[in-house]
Amino acid sequence: QKEVEQDPGPLSVPEGAIVSLNCTYSNSAFQYFMWYRQYSRKGPELLMYTYSSGNKEDGRFTAQVDKSSKYISLFIRDSQPSDSATYLCAMSAGNAGGTSYGKLTFGQGTILTVHP
């Protein structure tokens, strides 16, 4: 079993839809959670960073973390064609993972297409 599971999709939605992207994980030591957006043939771009459980909102993006269920989500409101990309979740146990550098464990990525 992988430490982080993410449905690769692809996911196709019409412009203006609410998009829900999800990851589940098995390591209860994870406490830092990130979402990256990666356009085709580009490096990943950090979208959201969340510590522990709760919600965080930034414009059209909302990140949710439910540590009791080991489940994180990214919601995109009023989706735009420019949101078409691969979305990667990433997690770190921080110092609790036994490292000082903050090793990240990534999901496989979900391919999202928003069509006009």
Add this chain to the structure above:
Amino acid sequence: SQTIHQWPATLVQPVGSPLSLECTVEGTSNPNLYWYRQAAGRGLQLLFYSVGIGQISSEVPQNLSASRPQDRQFILSSKKLLLSDSGFYLCAWSPPPGGRRYEQYFGPGTRLTVT
């Protein structure tokens, strides 16, 4: 603001040839540096990380090596490339201890094709 550069952007190399990929970071000091490989349809695989000059840790045994000759320079090398070395190579940095070091910021990547 911080900027991360990688070069070359694209590389086609024959099997058995050497490799040198370079990564530099601007606008920060003493960053943690990382090399990842991303194969098609797969997630990111951490290859090496460095917490300081000359300090390199390997995550995956392979025919690749890394060096950090300067604080903000990270180099990925190979003496003899294999077909399986093809992929998208990404360099990343994160703030040193005291900063939000669990956030990693990626460069534009180098697409390597070994023929």
